[in-house]
Amino acid sequence: MIDSVRSARIDEAALKYPRIRQLTVTHQNNAEGDMSSKLLGNNFFRGRMRTNRTTVNMNIPLLTQNKNIAVASIGFVHQFFDLNKVTTEAPGYVVSEETRYVPMVNLAASFTRRDTLFNIPLSLTASLGGLFNPDFQSAQLRFLGILTVPIIRRENTNMTVGVILNIDPSSLTPFIPLISYSHKFKSLDIDLMADLPYRVALRKTIAKKNSLSAFSEMAGNNSFFGFDGPNPTLPHRMTFATTELKSGLMFEHRLTKKVVLSFSGGVNTTLQSRIFKVGAKQNDYLIKNKTGATPFVQVGFSMLPFWDPFKR
Template sequence: MKNVFLVFVLVNIVSNTHAQVVDSIPRKVRAIVADKFPITRVLNLTYEANTGYHYSSKYLGQEMPKTKIEAMNQIGASVNINFLKNRTWTLGTNIGYQHTSITAIHPTMATMEVEKSMHNYHYHYESLNLTRYATLWGKMAIYTASIATNGSEKAIERVNGILSANVVLKATREIQMTVGLLGFIDPSAIIPVIPTFAYKQQFHSGWMLDLIMPKGAYLRKEVLRNGRVSLGSDLNSTLFYLYNFDGSDKVFTFSQMEINSGLTYEHNLGRSFIATIRSGLKTIPRARIFEKNKAQSDYVWEASPDPSVYVNLGLSFNPFAKRRK
């Protein structure tokens, strides 16, 4: 859960499991279960803007002057492609980029005079993912192994591995349920192994409960002709690398965990394009800076930001999305 890539991989693994759930359901109900708004899409473009907020922080245990983030904007793009596939395995890749722009107002340490500064950070991630489909205790099982890299515009800064196993417990027209484990081969992982749980239930009222834990939880309902509204919360993060942070040649990692709560509206534009707008309250339980090869618990800087309002706009391309006639 520590960075953009790991959160993306968690969603990708669980959503791929849901895709295989569809294949385990009789053909006569597949069209009903198939999601017009799948979680994982081939191409995603996003823009997010956050309102200003304050945060208090500590550097090496020492209280720092309170700082105001006047604006924080992010532009992101990701590609998710399976390029080799048969009935028992799939080989694919995830590639993504995120640009973060921050305008901060803070007092200087020497004179305590207020100054404004602007910062731009580039972050990219790549992975090669192998998925194996099998049976376990008479249930469909999905095993995934990934090797991943991420870094900045200067270099690839980290290589890690991710392993997962998911078992489909139920697959009907109304209910799809899976459980599993997700493991990180990475010294900076907060928790090396975490359980995962995905549950989707369609109610007669038209509402749908969609849980992907620990990623998030939503209540969803299709509206208008090709739209869907969702209410809930999900876990996200912002990550980038810092150079010359303490005047040395060390490379540091900035990692910020975020909980986005609010309303989302998606609209199928036809020709496999989906537009998304979401807005609500962003809370940040933790923001830390630590040396890139050390654990997050061995941080040198930690902040406690105030909540802020966010607006996120997105456009995605997915050739498998269904459009209602």
């Protein structure tokens, strides 16, 4: 009975917070939009860009014992960048129309400990991971340290504050403040979830198995690619880093006890787009891109937690 209650609570949390689902597969199509680029501060080229991205992520709990939790994660990203209607504006360069396929592999392991300090409950997470291309010739390693402290714990309201230490060559800042707030409006049966600065969502359950959410969420995407041009200014191996803000509506249907189907659409805005040498910092970028906001549609398949850890 205890395990059944615990499982139901975990499932409910995973429905509200998709990031903690055990398996997630999504495919996102972005409409074509204008793109302009500057190389070392000078006009480089203009064109039209379309991006399609299929993402697979799986979280595998390895250990849940007393106050400790260990989790391994593996992810795959299949991306297609379609560049067309190109006008080159930099002497000595020729930027061609092309469709480029860029696959990536994401591996990580994390350890979380929940404890108290001076009678104050806290949670400390350490995560070591890496982003690789399939042949593992290009790699970007990172370390995340997350410290959170609960501030409010009520029946319908919870609030946690904390800080993220992000040691990553492509990160713009090593420290990121974190505020997590949730509130249930019981009279309307609507959940508000705010995980700042990453996500804000309003979720309404419809007929038990369905839900409709209005959301706005920010995510970063890094991709490795090679440049084979004759000009020596650009290195052969480079990182294409973007920070995107997706806003829209998402409908989810709970197909079975553990399987969820999702359909979403809205507007995808590229907040930042830079290209730099693999291993360099984002501030040392070579190319800066500017892209307009474009409509997007996304379909998804996910599974709520089903894999018990090896030791409990």
